[in-house]
Amino acid sequence: MSVGKLTGPKKxxxxxxxxxxDGAAEVMxxxxxxxxxxxxxxxxxxxxxxxxELDIVLEEFYRNSVTQDEGVNINASPDFVKNxxxxxxxxxxxxxLEGSLHSGQEEGGLDSIRYADxxxxxxxxxxxxxxxxxxxxxxxxxxxxxxxxxxxxxxxxQADVLYRMAVLESIPPGVVSELNDVLYEEMKSAxxxxxxxxxxxxxxxxxxxxxxATETRILSSIEEANPDLAEQIRELMFTFEDLSxxxxxxxxxxxxDVDIPDLTMALKTASDAVKELIFSSMSxxxxxxxxxDLENLGPVRVADVESAQQKIIKVVKTLEEEGTIVIAGxxxxxxx
Numbered sequence: 557m558s559v560g561k562l563t564g565p566k567k568x569x570x571x572x573x574x575x576x577x578d579g580a581a582e583v584m585x586x587x588x589x590x591x592x593x594x595x596x597x598x599x600x601x602x603x604x605x606x607x608x609e610l611d612i613v614l615e616e617f618y619r620n621s622v623t624q625d626e627g628v629n630i631n632a633s634p635d636f637v638k639n640x641x642x643x644x645x646x647x648x649x650x651x652x653l654e655g656s657l658h659s660g661q662e663e664g665g666l667d668s669i670r671y672a673d674x675x676x677x678x679x680x681x682x683x684x685x686x687x688x689x690x691x692x693x694x695x696x697x698x699x700x701x702x703x704x705x706x707x708x709x710x711x712x713x714q715a716d717v718l719y720r721m722a723v724l725e726s727i728p729p730g731v732v733s734e735l736n737d738v739l740y741e742e743m744k745s746a747x748x749x750x751x752x753x754x755x756x757x758x759x760x761x762x763x764x765x766x767x768x769a770t771e772t773r774i775l776s777s778i779e780e781a782n783p784d785l786a787e788q789i790r791e792l793m794f795t796f797e798d799l800s801x802x803x804x805x806x807x808x809x810x811x812x813d814v815d816i817p818d819l820t821m822a823l824k825t826a827s828d829a830v831k832e833l834i835f836s837s838m839s840x841x842x843x844x845x846x847x848x849d850l851e852n853l854g855p856v857r858v859a860d861v862e863s864a865q866q867k868i869i870k871v872v873k874t875l876e877e878e879g880t881i882v883i884a885g886x887x888x889x890x891x892x
Contacts, residue, residue, distance in 0.1 A: 567612075569599040572640070580640040674701045678708035686713055690720035691735060694758060702758070703765035714770070715777030722759045722778070722785055756785070760792035764869065768862050794873065796822065796865040798883070800829050802872070806881040807837035813871045816842075820849045821864035824856055 572580040572595060584592055677696075681689045689709070696702045706714055763771045779786035802810065811819070811834070823831055823846070835843040875881045 568595045572599060577639045581642075584640060674704035675708055677701075678705045681705070682709055682713070686716045687720050688735065689713065689717045690724055693717065693721055693762070694724060699758075699761045699765045702762045706762060707766060707770065711773075715774045718759050718762065718774055719778050719781060719785070722756045722789060723782075725755065756788045756792055760789050763789065764793055764795075765866070767859060794869060794883075796869060797827055797830060799868075799872065800827075800833055801883050802833070802881065804833065804837045807833055809881055810868070810872055810875060811837060813875070814868055816846065816849070818864040818867050820846055820853060821856065821861055822868050823850055824853060824861045825858075 572583060575583065587595070677692070681692060684692075693702050693705060696705065706717070709717065763774065766774075775786055775789065778789065799807070819834070823834065826834075835847070838846070872881070872883070876883055
C-alpha cells in the first residue's frame with residue numbers, strides 16, 4: 557500500500573489496529589454501522605502496516621501527542637477485527653458484520669468501492685468517462701450512497717451517466733478486469749462469467765433518493781434522448797403522490813412507523829387525494845392535531861419537505877419488501 561494513497565477509512569483502520577483490540581472496541585462503539593463497515597473492510601485486508609504509514613496516521617490523528625517506538629510495525633491478526641467487533645457490539649452483531657466484511661474479499665476494487673466515502677468516489681470519478689462512471693454506480697448497491705455520488709458529480713455528467721446506466725445490461729469480463737486495475741492497484745481479476753449490471757431498476761432507485769429538482773432535470777434530459785426509456789424509469793419510481801395506491805388499512809400500518817413531525821412536513825405540498833387518504837387512516841383526534849400543526853407550520857424549505865417525504869417513502873418501500881403491505885400496480889403488476 558502506497559503512503560500517498562492513504563484514504564480516510566484506511567487511516568482510521570491503521571489507527572484502530574494501533575490502539576489494540578480493547579481500544580479499537582471503544583472507538584467502534586461510537587461509530588455507526590456504515591462507518592464500521594468502511595473501516596472494517598480495510599482492517600480485514602491489511603497484512604502489515606509500514607512504520608512510515610503509522611507515523612503519518614499518528615501524526616495526523618494525535619498531532620504528535622503519542623510517542624511511538626522507532627521501527628514499530630503493525631500486524632493485523634486474523635482474530636483482531638472479530639474480537640474488537642465482539643467487544644464493541646456483542647457476539648451476534650459482530651458475527652453479522654464480520655460476514656459482510658469478508659463476503660467480497662476476493663472481488664477486488666469494484667467491491668471495495670461500495671465501502672468508500674461517496675464524496676471521495678465522486679471526486680475520483682468526475683474526470684472519468686461517463687461510461688466508466690455508469691459501470692461503477694452499477695456496482696454500488698446502496699441507493700443512498702449512489703445518490704450522493706451522483707449529486708457530487710458535475711451537472712453536465714449526471715443525466716449522461718444515468719442514461720448509460722439505464723441501457724447497460726452486461727459487460728465482458730475483460731472490461732471488469734480493466735476497471736479493477738484502474739480503481740486500485742491490488743484489484744484482482746474479474747470473474748470469467750459475464751457480469752450483469754445496470755438497468756432501469758437501479759436508476760429508478762437512485763432518482764427516488766435524489767431531490768426533486770435533480771430528478772426532474774435528469775429525467776427530462778433522458779427523455780429527450782430516449783422517451784421510451786424515460787417512461788420505463790418513471791414506471792419503476794415511487795413518489796410521495798403514489799401513496800394514493802395504498803388503501804386506508806395499509807396506510808394505518810405505514811403511519812405506525814412514521815414520526816408525526818415528518819408527516820406534517822411531508823403533507824405541506826401533498827395533493828388533496830393523498831391528504832384525504834392519510835387523514836382517513838388516522839383517528840379523528842390525531843388527524844385534527846396534524847391538521848392544526850400543518851396550518852401553523854408556516855413557510856418551509858422545499859428541501860425539508862422532500863426530505864420528510866423521502867423518509868415516508870422509505871418506510872413504505874421497506875414494508876412492501878417485507879410483504880407487510882402490497883402497493884397496487886407496483887412493479888407493473890395488478891393486485892388481485
